[in-house]
Amino acid sequence: MDCVKIGKLIAKLRKEKKLTQKNIADALGIQNKTVSKWECGLGCPDLSLWPELSAIFDIDIKQMMEGEITPNKPDGGNIDKIRFYVCPSCGNILFSTGSASIFCCGRKLERILPTDTNNAPKITVEEIETDYFVTFDHPMTKEHYISFVAYVKSDKVFFYRLYPEQSPTCRFPIITGGKLYVYCIKHGLLVYSNNLF
16 A cells, blocks of 8 residues: 555545544544544554545545545546446446446446347337337336336436336337337346337
């Protein structure tokens, strides 16, 4: 570990949070001299303090230990590059429109890649007033259900979370030419072609 780099990062993060060395020391149950030594590069935090430091600064532990925060590249806003992520621990669903480091429950999440649509549930699309009404032929049991549906077009994402034993239906505004993304916990991420809409 590079104590000088880590110390500079701790000082920078502390100032960003508008905290004093005493605030950090009190939160960690240590003396403020210790925080001062870290910031001067004369030592590194004890291993047992890293999780609390990470929580105080809202920063990934690994990046803190490396002494530098790797920023994400600016999002170009290209909705065609949408990426979906599902946390294996809590089931949270996240998405980005470009490459990003996405974390949940302390883990870095990997992007879900679309799978073969041979096992895709059949869908029925009806136009009702100003919406598409989409129905999936899916059992929606606790062991096998659709977790989310997203309709993506231009600069918009219409997102629906679904749950076991819920009716497998959703509604989207009529916007032609979009892509429909469906995530089944058993079959993965499925993408339906534009000719359905």
